[in-house]
Amino acid sequence: MSPWVADIEAAVDSVLQAYHRPGLPGVSVGVLAQGEVRLRKGYGLADIAGRRPNAPDVPMRIASLSKQFLVTVVLMLEAEGALSIDDDVHRYLPDLPDYGTPVTLRDLMSNQSGVRDFLELRLLCGGNFSDPATADESYALVKSASRLNFRPGTAFAYSNSGFMLLTLIVERLEGRSLESVLQSRLLSPLGMTQTHLARSDIPWLAQRAVPYVVENGCAARGEWSIPLDGAGGMISSIDDLLKWARYVADPASPHAAHFRRMARARPYADGTDSPYGLGFTVMPYRGLDSFGHHGQLPGVFAEIAWFPQIDAALVLLANTTEINPFHLGRRLADALFPAALAPRFPPEVVPPGHYYDPGENRVLRVLRQPDGENYLDSAMTRAPVEWHQAGRFRPYWPMLHLQLAAQDDALVGHDGPRAVAYRRLPTGYAGAPERFTGTFYLPGLESLWRISLHDGQLTLALTGRFGTRHFHLTPLTDEVLIATPAQAPDGHYRPTLRITGAHGQRRLMITTDRTSRLVAGEMLPSTDR
Structure with a gap:
């Protein structure tokens, strides 16, 4: 008995019809079952000004879905004897800082390296994602951070830096650009004619979907200026990604052994499973094994997910920031093959x-x-x-x-x-906010963190090599604060700050989902700059 519902299009419509709205962007979807395309459909507009609808043959940025293509190439090179994924990264990039411990290519492609994410380092140096940037700046940021988040293999922290370094390694070994490598090794043989690596949006491809940031029903174009490589720079379409999904799922494909390695969660050093393999997320859902990846840029969300036990794959490309693509993909699974899924565990009360x-x-x-x-x-x-x-x-x-x-x-x-x-934590901080004011210096990144109090509001001015970013600060305890961007936030970004010690010798500790062990020291007024 098939676990699939009888009417696949109606099931998908029940989840995605909300994004088929007049004058607003939306999403395109592809459904693969037993190697056959069962649905390919678009919802909403690819271009609001041109009134062009989303469709399965409309190219969009796929962001971090790019990583699986890069890792496939790395494993191809390993099979040819050009490298080992257990080599230390310094063998290929000797100008990287001494981390005090080996960092392998396997660590990089499984997000267990501890190498800090260059996109977040840019934010921590006063930059953003929309001002002009260069690839050399991004590499310099990685080289400036000599301290790891953790010892490799002992934790998980998503880091685009690992895949930027893998891009450089592939290009040096191949003696040509990653664009050329991907085209000759994967994209041309698979007939993926709408897929390529585009490090910037110049020139703009007229047939592409326009990315939109939607807030309160109003759509503005998503801006991104940082050059993208194998970490997140590819463009594709639903139709092309369905070809890729079929190829990955085919046990007879020439690279089936690589895909099996990629889709196995890499254990931590203590033997427990992580949520990531090699270029693929690995996260079971309601009793079914599942692997794939999500992607996110301003105005772009993407998701590809395989469910090997029922030989299914789902692909989503959205040109709006209104959705969580991972969550939406699981809602589609609920609607499409409910008979294959285990019952949900009942929710419990979690106090807000x-x-x-x-x-x-x-x-x-x-x-x-x-x-x-x-x-x-x-x-x-x-x-x-x-x-x-x-x-x-x-x-x-x-x-x-x-x-x-x-x-x-x-x-x-x-x-x-x-x-x-x-x-x-107790609701509502009742202490004296002036206790937090001061100036702190973060070495390595060479950024200044000035905390001030104006009309009862704590603010942070973060100044570094790329400019100054302003944050509102919300104290939660006598030591802990949350920082929220004051204007034009680059996505959801709320670092945790903690200030400890006596005045004049205080330390500011900075933590996010991708960064830990960052400590800025207090500067005395006479040394402020």
Whole structure:
């Protein structure tokens, strides 16, 4: 008996019809079952000004879905004897800093390297994602951060830097651009004529979908200026990605062994599973094995997911920021093959509020929507929660490896292999906000963090090599604050700050989902600059 519903299009419409709206962007979808395309359809507009509809043959940026193509090439090179993924990255890029421990190519492609994410480093140096930037600047940022987030293999932190370094390694070994390598090794043989690597949006391809940031029903064009490579620079369409989905799922494909390696979660050093393989996220859903990837840029969301036990694959490309593509993909699974899915675990009550773990120096926020659904706010993500085990939940977002339970006004569980305990903080800080004011200097990144108090509002001016960014600060305790961008935030970005020590010798600790162990020292007034 087939686990699929009888009317696939009606099932997909029930989930995606909300994005078929007059005058607004939307999403395109592809459904693959047993190697056959069962649906390819678009919703909403690809170009609002031109009134051009979304369609399965309309190219869009696919952001981090690009990583799986890059990793496939790396594994092809390994099979040819050009490299080993267990080589230290310094063998190929000797100008990288000494990390004090080997960092392998396997560490890079599994997001277990501890190398800091160059996109976030740009934000921490006063930059943003829309001002002009160069690839050399991005590489210089990686080289400026000699301290790792953690010892390789002991934790998970999503890092685009690892895939930028893999791009450089492929290009040096091949003696040509990654664009050329991808075209000759994968895209041309598979007939993926609408897919290519485009490091910038110049020149603009007229047939592409326009990316839009939608807020309060108003759509503005999503802006991005940082050159993109194998970490997130490819353009494709639903039709081309269905070809790729079929190829990856085919056990007879020439690279089937590579795909099996990529789709296995890489264990941490203690033997427990991570949520990531090699270029693929690996996250079971309601009793079904699943692997794939999501992608996100301003105005772009993408998702590809395989469910090998029922030989199915789903592809989503959206030119709007209104959706969580990972969550939407699972809603499609619920609608398309419900008979293959295990029953849901019942949700439990999680008191809303801010929770803090001093060992992690990190704040999580639980929000309850009017419909009763809980959302989890972290430094870079807001996602609904899934009760994936009895009494335990995780965010619907594979870039976080949190597994938590609500116990006695706390969230306890694990972040990867690490035990965590987030205690619920009192509502409303009643202390003196002036205690936080001061100027701090972050070496390596060479950025200044000035905390000021104006008309009762704490603000942060973060000044670095790329300019100054302004944040509003919300104190939660006598030591802990949340920073929120004052204007034009680059996505959901809310670093946790903690100030400890006596005045004149205080330390400012900075933590996000992708960055930890950053410490800025207080500067005396006479040395402010």
